[in-house]
Amino acid sequence: MTETSETYEVIVIGGGAAGLSAALVLGRARRRTLVIDAGEPRNAPAAHMQGYLTRDGIPPAEFLALGREEIARYGVELVEDRAVDVTADFTVTLASGRTVQGRRLVIATGLKDELPPVPGVAERFGRDVLHCPYCHGWEVRDQAFGVLATTPLSVHQALMVSQWSKDVTLFLHELAETDLSDDDLRRLAAASVKVVPGEVAGLVVAEDHLTGVRLKDGRTFAREIVFTAPRAVPRTDLLARLGAKLNETPFGSYPVVDPTGQTTVPGVWAAGNAMGFGEQVVNAAAGGYRAGATINGDLLMTDLDAMP
Numbered sequence: 001m002t003e004t005s006e007t008y009e010v011i012v013i014g015g016g017a018a019g020l021s022a023a024l025v026l027g028r029a030r031r032r033t034l035v036i037d038a039g040e041p042r043n044a045p046a047a048h049m050q051g052y053l054t055r056d057g058i059p060p061a062e063f064l065a066l067g068r069e070e071i072a073r074y075g076v077e078l079v080e081d082r083a084v085d086v087t088a089d090f091t092v093t094l095a096s097g098r099t100v101q102g103r104r105l106v107i108a109t110g111l112k113d114e115l116p117p118v119p120g121v122a123e124r125f126g127r128d129v130l131h132c133p134y135c136h137g138w139e140v141r142d143q144a145f146g147v148l149a150t151t152p153l154s155v156h157q158a159l160m161v162s163q164w165s166k167d168v169t170l171f172l173h174e175l176a177e178t179d180l181s182d183d184d185l186r187r188l189a190a191a192s193v194k195v196v197p198g199e200v201a202g203l204v205v206a207e208d209h210l211t212g213v214r215l216k217d218g219r220t221f222a223r224e225i226v227f228t229a230p231r232a233v234p235r236t237d238l239l240a241r242l243g244a245k246l247n248e249t250p251f252g253s254y255p256v257v258d259p260t261g262q263t264t265v266p267g268v269w270a271a272g273n274a275m276g277f278g279e280q281v282v283n284a285a286a287g288g289y290r291a292g293a294t295i296n297g298d299l300l301m302t303d304l305d306a307m308p
Contacts, residue, residue: 005091005101008034010295013083013092013238014108016041017281018272018288020067022106025292027074031299034100035071036092038082042110042273043135043281045126050135052282063281083109086238090267103267104295107239108288110273111252113230116150116173120203120210121228128210129203129226134280137164146213146223147193148200149173153250154229155184161227162191169194169221171213196221232277242268251277260294261287269295 010026012019015037026033043049043060050056055063068078085093091101113131115122121129130136145168147158158170170193172179177197180188188195196215204212204220214220234252236244245264246253254276261269269291272284279287 005099006034008032008077008100008102009299010034010104010106010292011036011090011092011100011102012106012108013086014106014110014272014274015039015068015078016064016108016110016272016284017067018110018274018279018284018291019106019108020064020071021285021288022108022269022271022292022295023071023076023078023288024067024074025289026296027071027076029292029296030074031296033071033076034102035076035078036081036083036094036100037078039080040110040112042113043126046135047126048139049281050138051280052285083238086241088242103299105242105268106261106271106288106291106295107236107255107263107268107274108271108284109235109238111235111277112233114233115230116148116228118148118173118200118202120205121148121226124203124205124210124226128224129228131228131230132280133161133164133227137161140225141165143167143224144222145169146171146221146226148213148226148228149175150229150231151175152179152184155180155188157227157229158193159187159191162193165225166192168192169196169213169223171200171215171221172197173200232273234277235274239263239265239268239270239274244268244270249277259290261291262294 009031010033012035023035048057082095141164145165147170162168198215201216212220212222232251242265245256255263255270271287271291
């Protein structure tokens with residue numbers, strides 16, 4: 001350990017569901033733990049989060065506040081700062097200039113959603129522009145859905161949201177009809193999803209409510225809800241600096257991990273959306289728990305084996 005850095009047994013980088021869950025387990029295990037949180041939760045635009053047993057419908061900010069209160073009970077420290085660098089000996093440099101060092105690291109930095117540059121999409125995101133039917137489908141059920149295509153995978157999104165509404169229109173936007181396979185067309189027809197070619201110019205909003213989708217050719221289609229798939233940008237720069245092996249997926253580069261979240265770098269775990277695109281809040285919390293419990297056991301055995 002360097003003499004100039006404050007030392008901890010575990011440093012958790014990221015204070016979302018995954019990071020807080022790992023910190024809770026570690027705090028209860030009496031490990032000196034630090035959580036570094038830059039305050040950029042992925043689900044901040046959403047008014048509520050769903051699908052988390054006993055917390056269904058809770059505002060994301062309230063959920064995180066409760067988590068912070070819980071880890072504080074067990075002596076876990078939390079600093080609102082950004083980790084900007086990390087070295088092989090697990091020295092972490094913060095944006096404030098502070099340096100800290102840990103025996104083990106949990107990277108729970110999540111990912112960033114890059115929305116399609118269509119006027120109105122960013123402004124309405126989390127309200128009546130959505131991306132996950134499992135997160136919001138029940139709340140907007142039976143309304144007129146539009147799906148703004150961003151990749152050929154948007155066909156899958158259109159098929160999925162048809163579970164929550166029988167009035168679904170897929171706007172191909174920059175896709176061509178030839179981008180759709182025969183299976184795509186067959187399934188879309190079977191699900192009664194209408195397909196509209198042509199580039200989308202923007203969303204139509206009246207009295208702070210989405211009312212339609214406007215194409216560049218001037219046509220407007222009445223819609224109440226639009227689903228779209230943002231481009232996921234994993235925040236894996238710290239993992240890359242540590243030399244963790246990354247796996248290229250259709251949703252970005254994510255670390256290769258074992259079932260507990262341990263990366264290819266000994267002593268470094270990943271959890272939540274830093275580990276994979278599909279980690280919902282409940283999955284992220286479970287992943288953080290697994291990482292925290294595994295790290296505690298790892299530290300215990302390491303210390304016991306070092307005894308004479």
